[in-house]
Structure formats: C-alpha cells, structure tokens
Amino acid sequence: MATPLLSVRDLVVEFPTRRGVLRALDKISFDIAEGEVLGMVGESGAGKSLTGAAIIGLLEPPGRIAGGEIWLRGERIDNLPREKMRRIRGRRIGMVFQDPLTSLNPLYTVAQQLIETIRTHIDVSEKEARKRAVALLDRVGIPAAGRRIDDYPHHFSGGMRQRVVIALALAAEPELVIADEPTTALDVSVQAQIIDVLKEICAERGASVMLITHDMGVIAETADRVAVLYAGRLAEIGPVRDVIQAAEHPYTVGLMGSIPTLTQTAERLTQIPGAMPRLNAIPTGCAFNPRCTRVMDRCRVDRPDPAERPGGRQVACWLYDNAMESADE
Amino acid sequence: MSDVLLSVKGLTRRFDVSKPWLNRVIEREDKQFLTANEDVSFEIRKGETFALVGESGSGKSTIAKMIVGLLEPSAGEIRFDGQVMDFNSGAAMRKLRRRFQMIFQDPFASLNPRWRVGDIIAEPIHTFGLLTGAAVRQEVGRLLDLVGLSAADAARFPHEFSGGQRQRIAIARALSSRPEFIVCDEPTSALDVSVQAQILNLMRDLQDEFGLTYLLISHDLSVVRHMANRIGVLYLGRLVEIADSKRLFVEPQHPYTRMLLDAVPDLALSGRRRTPVTGEIPNPINPPPGCAFHPRCPHVMDICRQIVPPPVTTVSGEAACHLLTEDEKRRASEPVA
Amino acid sequence: MADFTPENRPNALARAWDSDIAYSFRRSPLAIIAALVSLIIILAAVLAPWLAPHDPFNPASLNLMDGFTPPMEPNAFTGNVYWLGTDNQGRDVFSTILYGARISLFVGFMAVLFAMVLGITLGLIAGYRGGWVDSLLMRVADVQLTFPSILLALLIFGVARGFIPPAYREAMAIWVLIVAIGLSDWVQYARVVRGATMVEKNKEYVQAARVIGAHPAKILLRHILPNVMGPVLVIATIGLALAIIAEATLSFLGVGVPPTQPSLGTLIRIGQGFLFSGEWWILLFPSITLLALALSVNLLGDWLRDALNPRLR
Numbered sequence: 001m002a003t004p005l006l007s008v009r010d011l012v013v014e015f016p017t018r019r020g021v022l023r024a025l026d027k028i029s030f031d032i033a034e035g036e037v038l039g040m041v042g043e044s045g046a047g048k049s050l051t052g053a054a055i056i057g058l059l060e061p062p063g064r065i066a067g068g069e070i071w072l073r074g075e076r077i078d079n080l081p082r083e084k085m086r087r088i089r090g091r092r093i094g095m096v097f098q099d100p101l102t103s104l105n106p107l108y109t110v111a112q113q114l115i116e117t118i119r120t121h122i123d124v125s126e127k128e129a130r131k132r133a134v135a136l137l138d139r140v141g142i143p144a145a146g147r148r149i150d151d152y153p154h155h156f157s158g159g160m161r162q163r164v165v166i167a168l169a170l171a172a173e174p175e176l177v178i179a180d181e182p183t184t185a186l187d188v189s190v191q192a193q194i195i196d197v198l199k200e201i202c203a204e205r206g207a208s209v210m211l212i213t214h215d216m217g218v219i220a221e222t223a224d225r226v227a228v229l230y231a232g233r234l235a236e237i238g239p240v241r242d243v244i245q246a247a248e249h250p251y252t253v254g255l256m257g258s259i260p261t262l263t264q265t266a267e268r269l270t271q272i273p274g275a276m277p278r279l280n281a282i283p284t285g286c287a288f289n290p291r292c293t294r295v296m297d298r299c300r301v302d303r304p305d306p307a308e309r310p311g312g313r314q315v316a317c318w319l320y321d322n323a324m325e326s327a328d329e
Numbered sequence: 330m331s332d333v334l335l336s337v338k339g340l341t342r343r344f345d346v347s348k349p350w351l352n353r354v355i356e357r358e359d360k361q362f363l364t365a366n367e368d369v370s371f372e373i374r375k376g377e378t379f380a381l382v383g384e385s386g387s388g389k390s391t392i393a394k395m396i397v398g399l400l401e402p403s404a405g406e407i408r409f410d411g412q413v414m415d416f417n418s419g420a421a422m423r424k425l426r427r428r429f430q431m432i433f434q435d436p437f438a439s440l441n442p443r444w445r446v447g448d449i450i451a452e453p454i455h456t457f458g459l460l461t462g463a464a465v466r467q468e469v470g471r472l473l474d475l476v477g478l479s480a481a482d483a484a485r486f487p488h489e490f491s492g493g494q495r496q497r498i499a500i501a502r503a504l505s506s507r508p509e510f511i512v513c514d515e516p517t518s519a520l521d522v523s524v525q526a527q528i529l530n531l532m533r534d535l536q537d538e539f540g541l542t543y544l545l546i547s548h549d550l551s552v553v554r555h556m557a558n559r560i561g562v563l564y565l566g567r568l569v570e571i572a573d574s575k576r577l578f579v580e581p582q583h584p585y586t587r588m589l590l591d592a593v594p595d596l597a598l599s600g601r602r603r604t605p606v607t608g609e610i611p612n613p614i615n616p617p618p619g620c621a622f623h624p625r626c627p628h629v630m631d632i633c634r635q636i637v638p639p640p641v642t643t644v645s646g647e648a649a650c651h652l653l654t655e656d657e658k659r660r661a662s663e664p665v666a
Numbered sequence: 667m668a669d670f671t672p673e674n675r676p677n678a679l680a681r682a683w684d685s686d687i688a689y690s691f692r693r694s695p696l697a698i699i700a701a702l703v704s705l706i707i708i709l710a711a712v713l714a715p716w717l718a719p720h721d722p723f724n725p726a727s728l729n730l731m732d733g734f735t736p737p738m739e740p741n742a743f744t745g746n747v748y749w750l751g752t753d754n755q756g757r758d759v760f761s762t763i764l765y766g767a768r769i770s771l772f773v774g775f776m777a778v779l780f781a782m783v784l785g786i787t788l789g790l791i792a793g794y795r796g797g798w799v800d801s802l803l804m805r806v807a808d809v810q811l812t813f814p815s816i817l818l819a820l821l822i823f824g825v826a827r828g829f830i831p832p833a834y835r836e837a838m839a840i841w842v843l844i845v846a847i848g849l850s851d852w853v854q855y856a857r858v859v860r861g862a863t864m865v866e867k868n869k870e871y872v873q874a875a876r877v878i879g880a881h882p883a884k885i886l887l888r889h890i891l892p893n894v895m896g897p898v899l900v901i902a903t904i905g906l907a908l909a910i911i912a913e914a915t916l917s918f919l920g921v922g923v924p925p926t927q928p929s930l931g932t933l934i935r936i937g938q939g940f941l942f943s944g945e946w947w948i949l950l951f952p953s954i955t956l957l958a959l960a961l962s963v964n965l966l967g968d969w970l971r972d973a974l975n976p977r978l979r
Contacts, residue, residue, distance in 0.1 A: 018689055043521035044492075159609050187384035188548065192592040192606045214521065217594025244596065258526030260555035261596050262578055268533070269526035269555065275491045276521075397877045419879075426879045439870035443892040447670030449871075453878045469670075483670045499874075506878065 003074050004031035005208045006055070006176055011078075012067035013047070013054050013232075015279075022279040024050050024063065026232045029306065032176065037199070037209040039223030039240065041216060041255075043276050046229040048212045052178045054078075055210070056093055057085040073175065091121040094169030094207070096198070098181035100161035103168065104153040110137070110164050111149040114171055121172035136167045140197050159190035166198055170205065177202055180212045195222055216259055220244055228252050231276055231287040234306050238313030248315045251288045286318070294319060334510055334542050335373040335396070340405035342366045342391050346614060363614050365391040366566045369405070375509075378536070378543040380553040380574070382589070383563030386613045389546045392563075393514045396544065397431045398422070409510070427457045430503035434515035436495035440487040446473075446498055447483030453506040472501040476531060493524035500531065504539075514546045529556060550593050554578055559646070562586050565613055565621040567637075572646035582648040585622045620651065628652055690973040700965035707959045711767040718761035719749075723926065732756030734940075737947050751947040753936065759947060762933055763955050769929040770956070773844055774910040778902055780848030781909075785855020786898060790886050792856065793863025804860070807853040815850035816915055822846040823921050836924050843922055847912045854901055862894035896974050903967035907960045914956055930956045 013025035025047045032038045042048045053059050055070055057080070070078040077088060089095070097103050105113060114133035118124065124132070130149075137145035140163040142156075153161060162182060169177055179198060183191035199222050202209050211223055219226050220240060227237040228249065236249040247253045257270025274291045277283060283290055289299040298318050306314040307321065347353060347360040365388040373379040381389045394400040396407055398416040407414045409425055416422055430453070433439035440449050450469045454460050460468055470480030476497040487495055496516065503511055516532070517525040529552065535541060547553050553560055553574075560577050562570045562585065570583040581587045592606045608625035611617055617624050623633040632651050640649045641657050682688055691697050710717055721727055735741040737751040737759075750759040792803040810818065826842040827835060866872060867890060875885050910930075916922040917931030925932055930952050937949030 043523065157609050187610065188550070189384060189588060189592045189606045190609055192594070195594075196605065215594070216522070217596045220596045221594045255523055258523045259596060260526075260529070260551040262551055262554060262590070262593055263597050264555075268530055271526040271530055272523040273527075275493055275524060394873075398879075399873055399876055423879060426877070429877075431874065431877045433870035433874065435870055439874055441871040441889055441893070445670040451670075452875065452880070456878050456880050466670075502874070 002034070005034050005036075005073055006032040006210070007071040008051070008055065008068070009071070010068035011051070011054060011065065011070065013050055013059065013063055014066040015063045017062075019280065023066075023282075024232050024279055025054065027068065027305075028229070028232075028234050029068075030227050030234065030237055032208050032210060035203070035206050035208055036225065037202070037211060037223045039219035039226040040210060040212045040229065041214065041219055041226060042229035043214065045231075045276060045279070047232040048214075048229050049180050050232075051229070052180050052210060052212050056089050056095060056178060057082075058089075090117065090174070091172045092175050094172070094174035094177040096162070096165050096169045096177065096179040096182045098184050100158065100165045100185075101153065103165045104161065106153055109150050109152055110156075114149070114168060117168055117171040133167075133171070136171060137164070139201060140164070140167045141193070142167075159186055159194060162186060162190075162194050163197060166194070166201065170201060170207065173205060174207055176208045176210065178210045178212070181214070182211075183218060184213070184215070191218070198222070216244070216256070228255070231282055232279065233287055234314070234316060235288070236313070236315045236317075237306065238309070238311065238315075242311055242313060248309065248313065248320060249288075249317050250292045250294050250319070254291075254293075286316075332374050333372045334375045334410055335544070336408045337372070337392070337396070338370045338406045338408075340366055340369040340392065340395060340407065341403050342388070342395060342400060343403045361614060364566055364616070365613070366395075369563075369566075369568050371561050371568065371571055373510075373542060373544060375542055376536075376540050377558040378545055378556050380545040380547060380557035380560045381563055382547055382550060382553050382560060384548060384589075384610055386565060386610050387563035388566040388613075389548075389563050390514055391566075393431070393512050393544065393546050397429060397512055398426075423457075427453075427459075427506045428508050429510040429512065430506060430508040431512045431514065432496075432499050432503050432516045435519050436492050436499055437487075437519070439499050440495055440502075442487055444486075445483065446485055446487065446490075449487070449498065450483070450502045450505050453502065457506050459506065468505070469501075472505055473498075475504070475535070476501045477527075491524075492520050493527055496520060496524075496528050497531065500528075500535070504535065507539075508541075510542045510544070512544045512546070515548070516545070517552060518547065518549065525552070532556070550578075550589060562589065565610065565616050567621065568640070568649065569622065570643075570646065570648040570650075571640075572643070572648070576645035580645060582643045582645065582653060583622075583650050584626050584628055584652070586648075588625070620649075687973055691969070694969055694973075696965055697969035700962040700969070703958055703962040704966060707767055707955065707962075708771060710764055711771050714761075714764035714768050718758070718764045720758040720761045722757035722762045722765060728756050730756050734945050736945075750951045751945075753948045754940065754945075759951050762928065763930070763952055766928050766930045766933045766952060767955060767959065769840070769923060769927055770910050770913055770931065770959070773840060773847070773913045773923070773929065774906050776844040777847035777851065777909040777913070778905050780844060781851040781905065782855055782898065782902055784848065785852035786859050786891070786894075788852070789856035789859025790863055790890065790894075793860035794867055794882065794886055794890070796864075800860070803856065807856055810850075810853050816912060818850040819846040819912060819916060820919075820921060822849055823916065836926070840923050840927070843913060843916060846916075847909050850912070851905060851909065854905070855898060858897050858901060859894050862897060863890055866890045866893050900967055900971040900974060903970055904964055907963040907967065910956070910963070911960050930959075 009029050011025055011028045012023065015022045015024055028051060040048045040051060054065055059065065065078055069076055072092065077085065111130065111133060114136065115126065115129045118129040118132055134145050134149055137149055142148055142160060142163055153164065156164060182198060183194050186194060195218060211219065213219060223240050225238060226240045226243050228235045230251050236243060236247065236252045243252060244256060247256050254270060254272035258272060260269060272291050277287065285301050286299040286304055289295050292299065296318060304316045304318045306316040309315050309320060342365045344363045344365060345360065346363045348358065369392060381392060383389045391400060395402045401416065409429065412425060414425060447469050450472055451465050454465055454468060469483050473480050473482055478494065478497055490498065517528050520528060536543060545553065545556055557574045560572055560574050561568050562583065564585050570586050572582065577586065578590065581590055588606055591604050611624065619635045620633040620638050623629045626633065630651055638649045638651045638654055640647045641653050643653060729744065731743045732741050732746055732752050733754050733756040735746065735748050735752040737749060738747065740747050748758050752758055788803050792800040823842055823846040826846065830838050872885060872889055875889055913922060913929060914931030914934065917929050918935045920935065922931055923929050933952035934949060934956065937952060940948045
C-alpha cells in the first residue's frame with residue numbers, strides 16, 4: 001500500500017488543569033489517502049476540532065500533544081519546530097474555519113491577502129500572483145472576480161466570504177485542506193453551494209480534505225470515508241455509505257437513528273439515553289458503556305481498541321471482537 | 330372557527346436601523362428601515378404543531394417575539410383564543426400570559442446563571458401566584474420529574490448541567506404556569522443530534538400528555554418535518570407557502586420551498602436528483618421589488634419583478650407565487666363544459 | 667419565594683476554599699501579601715481604641731513636654747519612649763496613625779458605597795430603559811468626566827459648606843466629604859453597569875422573565891443586578907484606594923476633615939510642615955501607611971479583575 005498523505009498514530013492530546021490532567025484525545029489513529037475526503041463527526045466535546053488543531057500545530061495552550069505521531073507524506077510533523085510548522089501550514093495544509101471572519105484580515109483587501117499568501121509560498125511575480133488570485137476567486141464562484149478582488153472582507157456576504165476563505169486556503173496549492181465546520185454558520189441554501197465548491201475544487205487539484213463537522217448530512221454529501229469520534233476516542237471509521245447505512249458501533253447506530261431526515265417515517269426518533277461524559281468523568285472500559293444498549297460486563301472493564309472489520313472498516317467495540325468470535329467457533 | 334387557538338393577521342414589523350440623528354443630517358441620509366415581517370397571516374389550531382421555517386433574515390424569530398409580547402408589531406393583529414393581544418393592557422394580559430410560554434434557542438443563556446434551578450422553574454408560579462409555600466417545592470419536583478430530571482436537581486445551579494439537561498429545565502419552567510400554547514424558538518439548534526432527539530421526543534410526549542399547541546420556529550427542515558402538522562415557509566419576512574406538513578415535502582408549491590428542500594443534504598444517500606441551489610438571500614434593508622424571491626427564481630416572469638404575489642389556495646394549503654396565480658386564472662377562465 | 671437551598675450542603679468555608687477565585691488567590695503571592703497588608707491596616711484601624719497606646723485626641727492625656735520626641739528615643743525632658751515618635755503637640759504618632767487610618771477608611775468605604783449605589787441605580791435604569799433616559803444620563807456622565815474628579819469634589823465640598831449652618835459644619839464635614847467624593851466617582855460605576863445591563867437584558871433569561879410579565883423592577887434587581895456585580899466589585903476595590911487618596915488629597919489641601927479628627931491626609935499636611943526642621947517622622951510614618959494601604963487595595967483590585975476575567979487566565 002502506498003504511504004497515505006496523512007497518517008495519525010495513537011494521537012493523545014491533554015489539558016493540564018488544577019484538578020488533574022484531562023485527556024481530550026485518547027489514542028486516535030487514522031489515515032487520509034491522496035485525494036481522499038475524510039469526514040470527522042462527533043458531538044461537541046468529542047475532540048473533532050482538537051484533532052484538526054493538533055495536526056496543524058495550533059493547539060491552544062495549555063493543551064499539548066502528549067503522545068503519538070503525525071506523519072505528512074512520510075515526514076513526521078508533530079514535533080517540528082514552530083517555524084518549520086508555520087511553513088507547512090498554508091503551503092502544504094490549508095485551513096477553512098467555521099467563521100470566515102476569523103480567517104480574513106479585515107484591514108486588507110481580498111487581493112492583498114490572496115497575493116501575499118500565493119507569493120509567500122510560491123515564487124511568482126506580483127502580476128502573475130494577481131492573475132492566479134482572480135482565477136481562483138472565479139473558480140470558487142465569486143461573480144465579477146476581477147473587480148471584487150479589490151474589495152475588503154466586510155463587503156462580502158457570509159457565503160461569499162466563506163468562498164474567499166476557500167480560495168485563500170487553496171491559494172498555495174496545499175496537499176491537504178482541513179475544513180473545520182465550514183458551513184455551520186451558513187444558511188442551508190448557501191451551505192449546499194459551499195460544499196459543492198469545496199468538493200469540486202479539491203478534487204480538481206488533487207487535494208485531500210479532512211472535513212470536520214457535526215452534521216452527518218454534510219458528511220454524506222461530501223466524504224469518501226468517515227471517522228466517528230466519541231469522548232476523545234475513535235468509535236468507528238469506514239466508507240461513508242457503509243457507516244451511514246449499516247453502522248456497527250452502537251454509538252453510531254444510535255447517532256444515525258437520532259437524526260430526523262426528509263424521508264424517515266418513524267413517529268419517534270431513536271434516542272441515546274444520557275449525554276456524552278465530561279472529560280473529567282470518562283468511565284472505565286468503553287467510554288460509551290453507560291449509554292450503550294448492548295453493554296456487556298467486559299465493556300465496563302476493558303477498553304476496546306479499533307479492530308479491523310471487513311470492507312476496510314474499523315470499529316472499537318467488543319461486539320466485534322475477533323478473538324471472541326473465533327473462540328466461539 | 331372555534332378550534333383556532335392563535336390567529337395572526339397582517340402582522341408587520343419594521344425596525345428603525347437609521348444612523349444617529351446627527352450623522353443623518355451631516356451625511357444627508359434618510360431614515361432607514363428594515364422590514365422584518367410584512368403582512369404575515371396564519372392560524373394555529375388547538376393541539377397542533379405549526380412550524381415556521383426560513384433562513385436568516387426571514388423574520389421567523391421576530392414573529393415569535395411579537396406573539397409572546399417581546400416586540401410590538403408595527404401593524405397587524407394577534408388573537409389568542411379569540412381575544413386580541415394588547416400587551417399594553419396589564420390586567421387583561423396577565424390572564425392571557427399564563428396561557429402561553431416560550432422556549433428559547435440557547436439553553437446556556439435562557440437560564441439565569443445565578444439562580445438555583447428550583448427558583449428558575451418556580452418563577453412563573455410565583456409571578457402568576459399559582460401556588461404558595463411547600464406546594465411550590467412539590468410542584469417543581471413534579472415538573473423536574475416530568476422532563477426526566479430528579480427533584481433533587483432543584484437545588485443545583487444551571488452550570489452543573491449539560492446543554493440537553495438545561496433545555497429540559499427550560500421546558501419544565503415553561504410548563505410550570507400550565508400553559509396551553511408554547512412558542513419554541515429553535516429549541517434544539519444549539520444541541521447535538523443525539524440530544525436533539527431526546528428533546529424532540531420529550532416535546533412530543535408532553536404535547537400528547539397535556540394537549541399542548543406548539544409554534545415551532547426552526548431553520549432545520551428535517552426537524553420541522555418530524556414535528557409539525559402544518560408548516561409556514563418564510564422568505565425575507567413574508568410567508569411564501571403554508572402547507573400540510575406531509576404534503577409540503579412531497580409536492581412543494583412555491584419555487585423557494587422547492588429550492589430549500591433541494592438544499593438539504595441527502596443523508597439517505599438515495600441519490601435523488603436535485604437542482605443546484607443558486608444565489609443568496611438579499612439584504613432585507615433593501616429587498617428586491619415585487620416577489621422578493623424573483624432574482625433567484627428559475628421561473629421568473631415580468632410580473633414577479635413588479636407585483637408582490639397574493640396568496641392563493643393550493644392543493645396542500647396556500648402559496649404566494651405568480652405562477653400559481655396564473656394557473657388559477659386559467660382554470661377560472663376555462664368555460665364550464 | 668420557596669427556598670431551594672439544599673439542607674446538607676458542604677459548609678460555606680469548604681466551598682469557598684474550593685472555588686476558582688480562591689484557587690487563583692492561593693496561587694498569587696502578590697494578592698496574598700496585598701490582602702494581608704490591607705487586612706492588618708483595616709483591623710488596626712477598626713481596633714484603634716483598644717490598640718492605640720495613647721488617646722491622641724484627649725487633651726488631658728497629652729503632655730506638651732513630650733513634643734517632637736524622635737522614634738524609639740527617650741524624650742529629653744520626660745524620658746518617655748514612643749515607637750514612632752510624637753508630633754509638635756506631644757501626640758503619639760503611632761496612635762494618630764491608627765485613628766487617622768480609621769477616618770480615612772471610613773470616608774473611603776462610605777464614599778465608595780455612595781458612589782456604587784448611585785452609579786448602579788442610574789446605570790441599571792439607563793441600560794435597561796435606553797432611549798432618551800439613557801442619552802440624558804450618559805451625557806451628564808460625559809460632562810462630569812471632563813472635570814478632574816478632585817476639582818469636582820472641591821466644588822461640591824465648597825457648595826455644601828455654603829448651605830450648612832456654621833454650627834453644624836464641624837460635625838457634618840465628614841459626611842460632606844463622603845458625598846463629595848462619592849458624587850465625583852459614580853460615573854464609572856454607572857458606565858460599567860449600563861454596558862453590562864445592555865448585554866444582559868438581551869439574554870434569553872431576561873426575555874423569559876419578560877414573557878411571563880415580570881415587573882421591570884424585579885427583572886432589574888433579581889435577574890440583571892446579580893449578573894453585573896462582578897465588574898462592579900473590581901471597580902469598587904480600586905475605587906476604595908482612589909477614594910482614600912482623594913480624601914487624603916482633600917484633607918491635605920485643608921478642605922477635608924477638621925484637624926480635631928485628623929485623617930491620614932490631615933496628618934501628612936501637619937507633618938510636611940516639620941520635614942525641613944528635622945522632625946521627619948511626623949510626615950514619614952503617616953505617608954508610608956497611606957501608601958501601603960492604597961497600594962495593597964489597588965493590587966487586590968488588579969488581581970480580582972484578572973481572576974474574574976476568564977480570558978486572561
């Protein structure tokens with residue numbers, strides 16, 4: 001198998017607090033292949049945004065990577081000096097955040113920001129950079145890009161701003177784009193357009209995407225594979241269609257059942273009892289065990305690690321323990 | 330009709346968004362108004378869930394606020410159980426107020442952080458003077474139990490609870506005055522999906538148990554479809570379509586409704602064909618003339634750019650679109666054979 | 667109101683010790699020192715009648731022969747030894763400081779209380795009502811801010827003295843001083859409370875109270891007020907230091923409390939006359955006390971501001 005573009009191995013992120021160390025990410029492992037869109041879902045506090053922040057080296061102190069490795073195309077990047085990491089951010093990994101206003105500097109025109117980004121990372125003339133910038137804006141669907149490029153961010157609507165941010169993220173032709181809730185602040189009708197743009201333009205340029213969102217619908221529309229996080233741990237990862245239509249981890253099953261859709265007919269939604277534990281109160285064994293409908297004794301004691309399943313899936317659940325299945329035979 | 334609990338007629342709300350007087354004089358600008366709602370009319374029947382959907386700028390929350398008296402309408406009339414709601418007449422309103430309640434979007438902001446949960450829930454009881462002394466305590470315990478918490482939680486503060494639990498507290502508080510009608514303004518949009526399911530189920534159970542009538546405000550079509558009997562679709566402050574919930578999703582009448590449905594991500598991976606969505610919502614300070622949707626409408630005609638379409642009756646309810654008006658005219662002019 | 671306070675909750679001290687504020691306090695040596703110094707001075711001032719070795723204001727107990735005794739040295743005539751020496755009238759400097767601090771603190775606390783009550787009330791009304799009430803109150807505040815507050819206090823003090831019959835002037839002086847300092851200081855409370863009120867009144871818990879038709883006064887006092895008190899406490903702490911200094915300044919200028927009830931400021935005014943004749947202690951010790959008091963209260967205020975602002979943590 002070829003080396004994946006991004007490989008995360010046993011990533012642990014911790015926050016020291018006055019009442020002890022909180023483990024916000026606990027041994028997360030996944031790969032993103034060349035050109036792949038990996039969706040990352042989970043409820044708030046599950047650690048999906050933290051995973052993104054850890055990869056690009058932007059964890060907010062006192063959060064720190066306390067274990068594991070992150071590899072970008074065979075090069076280890078989790079222990080790089082600040083300056084080197086900064087070169088990778090922007091050049092090799094582009095970022096799109098939820099609020100477009102945090103990614104755009106209100107004091108500079110879109111042209112200035114795009115051209116600066118392009119020229120920081122690629123050796124081209126000012127004129128060439130501007131040409132590229134206009135083409136890029138045009139590509140992300142800004143009407144009259146040649147004229148609007150000299151506008152300031154506040155001249156654009158929310159949806160248009162997010163298009164500009166996507167252009168900015170892709171300006172230096174990165175290999176990976178990390179999009180953290182890129183459509184959460186937008187209206188549905190605008191969200192659909194932004195997802196399309198992001199998907200198309202990344203496919204065109206062969207950039208991989210890590211799409212972080214709480215919205216399973218967005219994942220279904222966009223991603224090739226999906227990783228489901230629960231309480232800082234990976235519950236399940238696999239091809240989108242498989243996970244959505246035939247989830248294996250009881251948490252994913254509950255999650256899918258709890259989403260009202262435009263086609264479902266059930267009078268009541270499936271509900272998972274309780275709430276995700278706080279980081280300072282994660283139960284021993286499987287983190288999901290107090291809410292799980294199929295809990296076994298073992299789940300309360302031993303923590304299941306993600307195990308390979310047919311079809312390139314991994315599920316962290318004792319229900320699918322190979323050792324036990326083979327012992328039964 | 331006797332089974333109508335709430336009726337809204339010609340509701341309009343304008344906000345003055347002008348610059349301060351001195352700026353206006355110096356910069357020679359006129360006063361500017363933002364029309365949040367224009368001529369909105371609908372009726373909610375007893376025991377049903379009526380939903381208002383719309384994107385930002387549609388004025389759905391403004392309607393909710395006017396109904397519960399947080400905002401005064403610029404024009405129009407709201408009737409609750411046949412009585413005109415006049416929020417300036419204290420005595421008459423006191424009686425009416427007990428009968429409706431509101432649940433808010435953000436459970437982190439809707440509970441006073443310095444109050445104990447018990448006091449928060451008991452506030453309507455005290456304000457309306459429904460119970461006194463030990464009975465209050467007992468009632469609060471019963472309400473907490475009803476929403477899936479325990480009576481002992483009354484002694485705790487809101488920050489000790491998760492988002493979903495806080496929304497349960499907000500619901501218990503809303504129920505404490507024993508209302509008939511509850512306005513739910515995006516009750517689950519701040520919650521995670523698995524928690525959203527708990528809250529939506531709870532809301533349904535309570536509706537069945539107490540025969541509550543809901544006005545549900547939401548931007549999420551799937552939630553609305555799951556909860557509502559009838560749905561009103563808002564675009565830039567006007568109702569473009571009102572329809573029976575089941576049928577709205579099968580045969581949307583207004584082009585905007587159709588577009589909205591197409592924009593919802595397809596979770597079922599059914600691969601249903603969809604028209605790509607185009608354009609963005611215009612600035613409500615300066616809305617397009619005629620039908621506000623005309624710049625984005627795939628079926629736009631000349632008349633749409635000039636005249637606001639009146640609502641006409643459709644198979645599933647009513648809708649305001651010139652296409653439908655034309656249809657109706659054609660049908661009317663056809664000679665009866 | 668039904669009381670939902672739990673019956674068997676952990677005792678208040680244990681809960682306070684465990685709170686975030688207490689934790690932040692325990693980890694800040696500067697705050698601990700500042701608190702200790704303030705506490706010592708405040709206690710000493712409150713307990714002055716029991717702590718002071720002499721009653722400096724009882725002429726019967728004074729001996730003019732004791733005048734100008736240097737610290738820790740026996741008096742040339744009487745042989746009496748005083749810790750911090752004596753002033754020209756033979757008053758024990760240590761005792762005058764204790765009694766002086768008492769007056770300074772009293773004036774400071776009362777002035778802050780007055781400014782706080784006035785500022786909070788006006789701020790709540792301006793922030794909640796908005797419109798012309800808000801415009802009017804804030805313009806008054808703006809105008810007041812264009813005068814230095816000490817000048818304003820002088821003005822108020824002067825005007826008030828004009829109204830009060832001479833017989834009562836002496837007795838009323840301290841209250842006039844409190845009102846003068848308080849009136850010159852309400853603006854910052856009003857501004858902060860108004861800003862916070864405007865934020866709070868749009869929060870959904872306030873709207874929830876309005877939906878059920880709760881009385882505006884009840885909304886202001888029971889809902890909004892408790893939620894805007896955090897920043898007010900910070901200003902009040904720093905304001906206490908400023909009020910003590912303002913009082914000292916006014917007394918130093920000779921318009922404050924009468925010399926029969928000298929505050930720290932009055933003591934400094936008296937002392938500065940002897941600096942160049944060599945009796946340095948009469949000036950130095952009251953000055954150090956004032957400095958220590960104002961500085962430590964100020965440091966406490968700074969710490970409190972940081973501790974209450976989660977963004978700085």
